[in-house]
Amino acid sequence: MKKVNVFGLNVPVKRVDRVGEDDDLGEYKDGEILISNKVSKKDFMTVLLHECFHAVSHRLGYRQAIDSGEEEIIADSFATFLVENFDIKAKRVK
DSSP states (O other): OEEEEEEEEEEEEESSOOOOTTTEEEEEEEEEEEEETTHHHHHHHHHHOOOOOHHHHHHHHHGGGHHHHHHHHHHHHHHHHHHSOOOOOOOOOO
């Protein structure tokens, strides 16, 4: 997967050695999703969906309505819910 479509905005998805100052697992920043190379194949989709929620939140303006702590809780909960209840597979992007 090289990008995700977030309501018409193509957001690049990049695997990197280090994410942010705290060496996080993932991050949505400056219009792209960064995912650490240390994320296992098993956990990749959960991290990707978590960061996709942040991208959606930014795109739709939700970040103006909720604080960052609440957004993290919602992103974690939403990603976990989707992975636990659905067999989600990434599409191949050309």
